[in-house]
Amino acid sequence: xxxxxxxxxxxxxxxxxxxxxxxxxxxxxxxxxxxxxxxxxxxxxxxxxxxxxxxxxxxxxxxxxxxxxxxxxxxxxxxxxxxxxxxxxxxxxxxxxxxxxxxxxxxxxxxxxxxxxxxxxxxxxxxxxxxxxxxxxxxxxxxxxxxxxxxxxxxxxxxxxxxxxxxxxxxxxxxxxxxxxxxxxxxxxxxxxxxxxxxxxxxxxxxxxxxxxxxxxxxxxxxxxxxxxxxxxxxxxxxxxxxxxxxxxxxxxxxxxxxxxxxxxxxxxxxxxxxxxxxxxxxxxxxxxxxxxxxxxxxxxxxxxxxxxxxxxxxxxxxxxxxxxxxxxxxxxxxxxxxxxxxxxxxxxxxxxxxxxxxxxxxxxxxxxxxxxxxxxxxxxxxxxxxxxxxxxxx
Amino acid sequence: xxxxxxxxxxxxxxxxxxxxxxxxxxxxxxxxxxxxxxxxxxxxxxxxxxxxxxxxxxxxxxxxxxxxxxxxxxxxxxxxxxxxxxxxxxxxxxxxxxxxxxxxxxxxxxxxxxxxxxxxxxxxxxxxxxxxxxxxxxxxxxxxxxxxxxxxxxxxxxxxxxxxxxxxxxxxxxxxxxxxxxxxxxxxxxxxxxxxxxxxxxxxx
Numbered sequence: 319x320x321x322x323x324x325x326x327x328x329x330x331x332x333x334x335x336x337x338x339x340x341x342x343x344x345x346x347x348x349x350x351x352x353x354x355x356x357x358x359x360x361x362x363x364x365x366x367x368x369x370x371x372x373x374x375x376x377x378x379x380x381x382x383x384x385x386x387x388x389x390x391x392x393x394x395x396x397x398x399x400x401x402x403x404x405x406x407x408x409x410x411x412x413x414x415x416x417x418x419x420x421x422x423x424x425x426x427x428x429x430x431x432x433x434x435x436x437x438x439x440x441x442x443x444x445x446x447x448x449x450x451x452x453x454x455x456x457x458x459x460x461x462x463x464x465x466x467x468x469x470x471x472x473x474x475x476x477x478x479x480x481x482x483x484x485x486x487x488x489x490x491x492x493x494x495x496x497x498x499x500x501x502x503x504x505x506x507x508x509x510x511x512x513x514x515x516x517x518x519x520x521x522x523x524x525x526x527x528x529x530x531x532x533x534x535x536x537x538x539x540x541x542x543x544x545x546x547x548x549x550x551x552x553x554x555x556x557x558x559x560x561x562x563x564x565x566x567x568x569x570x571x572x573x574x575x576x577x578x579x580x581x582x583x584x585x586x587x588x589x590x591x592x593x594x595x596x597x598x599x600x601x602x603x604x605x606x607x608x609x610x611x612x613x614x615x616x617x618x619x620x621x622x623x624x625x626x627x628x629x630x631x632x633x634x635x636x637x638x639x640x641x642x643x644x645x646x647x648x649x650x651x652x653x654x655x656x657x658x659x660x661x662x663x664x665x666x667x668x669x670x671x672x673x674x675x676x677x678x679x680x681x682x683x684x685x686x687x688x689x690x691x692x693x694x695x696x697x698x699x700x701x702x703x704x705x706x707x708x709x710x711x712x713x
Numbered sequence: 714x715x716x717x718x719x720x721x722x723x724x725x726x727x728x729x730x731x732x733x734x735x736x737x738x739x740x741x742x743x744x745x746x747x748x749x750x751x752x753x754x755x756x757x758x759x760x761x762x763x764x765x766x767x768x769x770x771x772x773x774x775x776x777x778x779x780x781x782x783x784x785x786x787x788x789x790x791x792x793x794x795x796x797x798x799x800x801x802x803x804x805x806x807x808x809x810x811x812x813x814x815x816x817x818x819x820x821x822x823x824x825x826x827x828x829x830x831x832x833x834x835x836x837x838x839x840x841x842x843x844x845x846x847x848x849x850x851x852x853x854x855x856x857x858x859x860x861x862x863x864x865x866x867x868x869x870x871x872x873x874x875x876x877x878x879x880x881x882x883x884x885x886x887x888x889x890x891x892x893x894x895x896x897x898x899x900x901x902x903x904x905x906x907x908x909x910x911x912x913x914x915x916x917x918x
Contacts, residue, residue: 350850351812352830358746361817361827421812421827421851428792428809439791439815494908495785495821637818642905645752646776646823647855 321532321682329682332675339672342665343418351421353665360638360660364670365419367630371515372412372674373446373486374508374626378516379405380453380479382543387472393539397524398468399460400533403684404523405516406453409482411677413446418669438489442482449482461688483508490633497575498637501564507557514550515626517543518599518619523681525616533689541609544618548603551622555596558629578639579632583659587632595625635660716782716801716886717858718913719872720895721775725879728753728760728773732871732880736777739859739870741841743832743848748856749777749871775880777871778803778824778856779904779912786816786825801885801913802858812851821908825855885913 322329346353356363379401386394417423433440452475459467484505490496491504521543527533562579565572579588599618608614638660662670728751736742736749754772755763762769780803787795787803794809795816817825831850834840839847844861848854859869863882867873872880883892892915895901899917 350828350830354829356829358817358823358826361814416813419813421814421829422810422849423812423851425792425809425811425851428794429811432793432809434788434790434793436788437791437815438789439813443791489815490818493785493789493819494910495819641823642821642908643752643774643776643823644757645750647747647750647826 319683319686321530321686322679324530325682329679332679335671335675336679337672339669339675342668342672346418346665346669347423351419353663355661355663355666357660359641360635362419362634362638363660364662364666365415367627367634368670368673369412369415369419370486370508370634371627371630372408372415373482374512374515374630375519375623376405376408376412376449376516377479377483377509377512378518378520379403379408380449380456380475381513382517382520383456384472384475384479387469388476393542396539397520397535397543399457399688400523400527400685401520402453402456402460403681403688404520406450406457407677407681407684408516408519409446409450409453410680411673413450414673416443418673438485438492442485442489445478445482445485449478452478457684457688480509483512490637495642496637497571497640498579498633501561503557503561503564507554507561510550510554510557511626511629514547514554515623517547517550518622518626521547521619522616522623525612527685527689532685537610537612540612540615541606544603544609544615545606547619547622548600548609551596551600551603555592555600558592558596574640575636579636582636583639584632584636587628587635591625591628591632594621595628599625714801714886715799715884716913717863718780718801718883718885718892718915719858719869720881720883720892720899720901720915720917722879722881722899722918723772723774723916724918725877726751726773726775727877728771729876731874731876732775735870735874736856736859738840739842739862740845740857741834741839741847742854743828744835745833746826746854748826748854749775751775774916775871776822776824776904777914778858779822779910779914780856780858782911782913783909785819785821785908785910789815789819791815798860800863802860802863804857804860805852805854807846807848807852807854810852812853814853816853821905821910822912825853827853 354363382394383398383401385391386398420426429443452471456468456471456475459471487505487508490499491501494500521540524535524540528535562576565576578584599621602608602614602618730751733747733749733751737747740748742748752774753759753761754774762771764770780801784797784803787797791813792809792811794806796804796806798804814827817827828848828850832848842861862869868882872882881892881895883890885893887893896915901915901917903912903915
């Protein structure tokens with residue numbers, strides 16, 4: 319619990335936010351989802367956007383750690399432990415957001431009693447559960463120093479990590495009803511933005527752990543990961559461009575949706591991502607000299623994470639702006655109004671702050687236990703972890 | 714097989730909303746919700762007009778669940794709460810609905826409403842048919858094609874109450890039924906045909 323007790327102020331703030339979040343959730347359970355800003359016209363909001371966001375954030379860790387084993391990239395093995403802890407915490411946050419978004423969580427057992435195997439939501443729950451199990455096993459094997467078990471598991475971890483983002487994308491990408499979602503490129507885009515936001519968060523956490531003196535990452539490795547981040551940003555940007563061009567070029571229904579995105583209600587999020595989340599960090603990280611400077615790497619990473627959050631928002635909300643049939647019963651809001659709008663309420667904001675706060679506390683607790691420069695006893699039982707520490711210190 | 718459906722004459726519809734109110738009464742639809750609604754086409758207010766003065770026109774489009782043959786909502790429902798029954802209607806088993814709203818995202822027609830809070834009735838009781846199930850907070854609902862009435866062999870309430878007889882109810886699988894003949898003779902069409910959901914609600918001019 320070293321990380322928690324050493325940073326009392328941070329721990330305190332996170333604890334208060336967590337408690338407020340739990341309180342807000344209880345309030346929501348009592349009042350129903352009416353306490354949120356969602357409506358029939360805009361039936362998904364911040365919770366689902368944050369669900370996508372956290373599934374993505376979870377990627378970086380597991381993909382870096384497992385590709386270290388699969389592709390024999392020795393240097394990435396050093397950061398496998400913090401990477402997997404991060405990935406585990408983020409996937410739990412993602413799962414929490416799905417549960418929070420349910421209107422009838424008391425009936426959730428039907429999901430297991432009579433699952434509809436054609437539903438992408440069922441696929442997602444299966445894959446996320448598998449992903450969580452793999453993460454926990456990974457932590458256990460690494461903590462025990464079971465090198466061979468880690469190597470075997472990583473062969474399953476990498477495809478599962480790709481799958482978990484693809485399936486999350488298919489929740490949206492398979493819906494023919496929504497012009498803004500129905501696209502085969504949705505899964506590749508999700509994997510790409512999972513890679514860049516996840517990697518960026520990993521870099522931020524590694525630098526923070528460095529500063530806290532808990533876990534040391536060599537500067538060379540930070541620079542190398544930053545280079546990988548630049549590549550992922552470029553791929554993400556390319557895929558978004560492909561999608562936007564295909565939407566706009568025929569000048570048909572897709573162009574209307576594109577207009578909402580580039581000059582309509584969701585435009586601020588779109589441009590914040592394209593400029594602040596893709597262009598600027600790419601231009602910073604594309605130069606090798608900048609990658610050597612930790613401050614710049616962290617700055618660019620923060621921009622990438624914020625950019626991907628903006629992307630989740632425009633991706634989700636754009637699809638709700640233009641209904642296929644104006645004034646249909648399901649877009650009714652108020653007695654005679656024809657359309658709805660969406661703005662999150664205080665309850666939603668509190669919950670959305672509370673979940674990651676709880677996640678951060680969990681990360682600090684797990685980090686203290688698993689990353690600690692082990693005591694003599696632990697050193698004996700976990701030779702690999704000790705070796706890892708030594709390696710980090712000498713490098 | 715029976716495949717129940719509706720055929721609606723847009724030529725006869727006068728936008729009086731009687732069907733919408735009849736539906737609300739029959740099914741105890743709570744405040745702030747409608748299962749069936751008559752939309753004034755081409756403008757964003759009720760009973761407005763489209764075009765530029767003096768070339769104005771006003772047309773109405775009654776819309777509710779389309780009871781699709783290939784329902785997008787059914788496929789995505791994680792618990793199987795949404796189902797296609799033996800009469801070809803798309804129905805919801807409210808006890809199994811976990812309120813994920815996947816169906817609302819999937820329906821191209823925005824036919825579904827969600828119980829965001831405990832349903833509010835004004836007057837404060839279930840004014841609908843005694844056989845219509847009560848819905849609770851956190852479940853989705855929509856037109857059932859008046860399941861309770863049609864099970865008894867009656868017409869849906871919207872069909873019965875329409876003052877201009879714009880709505881025809883019947884079995885689409887029976888080529889001799891009035892609805893099948895109307896669809897053939899009037900060259901009826903469906904909404905958003907390109908989405909491939911194959912609605913069982915047909916429209917004609």
